[in-house]
Amino acid sequence: MIRVLLAEDQAMVRGALVSLLGLEPDIEVVGEAASGPEAVAVAREARPDVALLDIEMPGGDGITAAAMIREEVPDCKIVILTTFGRPGYLRRAMEAGAVAFLVKDRPASELAAAVRRVRRGERVIDPDLAAAALSAGPNPLSPRECDVLAAAADGSTVGDIAGRLHLSEGTVRNYLSSAIHKTHARNRIEAVRRARSQGWL
C-alpha cells in the first residue's frame, strides 16, 4: 500500500483527486491539506510515502512546502502537481527536492502511474517541459528585480512600490527598467507577463 498526502487548495478538485486515487487498490490517501503550511503539518503527522503538492496555493506555495517536507520526512517522495507547466516552476521544484512534476492537463491515468513510479525510485518529468526549462536557462532577474516586478504586478505606481520596499523612486524605476530589458519586454506589464509565464515570479 502506498500512503499518499494530497495538498490542493480547491476543495472540489482535491476531493475528486482523492476519489480518483481511491480507485487504485494499492494507493491510500492518508492526509489532505489546503495550503503549503498545512501540508507540512499533515506530513509530519501522517508520514506519507508520497506527497502530491499543488504549487499555486494561498498562504504558502507548494515548492517551499516541498523543501520543508524534504527536511522533516526525508523518505517521503515529492510530486509537484500543477496547472501551469512553467520552466521556472520545474527548476525550483527540482531544487526543492521534488522527484516528479505533473501538469494537470495530462490524462488522469498518469497520476496513479506517477505515484507508483516515484515509489519505485524513478523520476517523472515531461521531456518537453524539461527541455524548455533547460533551454530557457535560469531566472535572469536579480532578487531585487523580482521583488520590484512582483510589487508592480498589481497596478501599483512607482511611488507605492518605493514605499512598500523602502526604496527611492529612482531606484524602483531603475529596477523596473532593467527587468523590462531582461525580459525583452516594452513596458512593465509585458515584463510581468513574461516573467510569470516563465515561472520567475
Added chain:
Amino acid sequence: MIRVLLAEDQAMVRGALVSLLGLEPDIEVVGEAASGPEAVAVAREARPDVALLDIEMPGGDGITAAAMIREEVPDCKIVILTTFGRPGYLRRAMEAGAVAFLVKDRPASELAAAVRRVRRGERVIDPDLAAAALSAGPNPLSPRECDVLAAAADGSTVGDIAGRLHLSEGTVRNYLSSAIHKTHARNRIEAVRRARSQGWL
C-alpha cells in the same frame, strides 16, 4: 439514472471529477469535453440531463456553450462549475440560462448534490455570491471600453491597441481613461485587475 455531460479543459481534473461522479449510484457521465464548442457537439449527440460546464476553457468559454446547449437541447439543465466566483460570471451564466453556479473550492460532496437538485428543477446558487452579484450591479463598461481594456491587458501600448482595433490613439486613450474611472482604478493595470475580478472581461 441522471445522465451528465462534463466539460473541463484540464484532463486530470476532468478525469478526477468523472471518478467522483462515478461513486454516485444514480449518476452516469455520458459525455466529456475539453472546450466549449466540443461540449456543444457532445451534448447534441449524448442528450444529457445535466451539463456541467467550466467557464475558463481555451477556444470558447462555458457561458457561450451554455447558451448554445440551451437552444439545442432545451431539456438539459446547465450547471456552471468554475474556479472563480466572480459576480459578472454569475450574472452572465444566469443570462445564458444556467440553473446552478458552483465554485470549485466548495466541498466535493456539493457536486453530486447540485446535480440532483437541478434535475429536480431546483436552482443552486451560493447566497453570498448572489448578493455580491446583485449589489455590485451590472457591468458599467461599454462594449468598446471592454474591448480596449481587454486589449490592454497583455501589455500592449496604446499604438498596438489602436492598430488592432482600427481606432485612433486618442480614442484608445479616451476609452482607457473612462474605463479607469469607472473601475475606480489609478491606471490601466489596476483597471484590468478590477474588471477581471468582477468578471467583466
Added chain:
DNA sequence: CGGCGGATCTGACAAATGTCACCGCCGATC
C-alpha cells in the same frame, strides 16, 4: 421633433513611466 448616450475623433496638457549615465558601497571571486 429634441434630447440622450455611445462611438469616434482631435488637440493640448500634466503626470507617470522608461532610459541613461554615473555615483558609492559591499561581498565574492580571480
Added chain:
DNA sequence: GATCGGCGGTGACATTTGTCAGATCCGCCG
C-alpha cells in the same frame, strides 16, 4: 589587490500614459 556584480541612489531626459474639453455622427426613446 583588483575586478565584477548586485544593491541603492541621483539627476536629466524622452516617451508614454492619463485627463479634459470639445467636436461630429448615429440610433433610440419619449
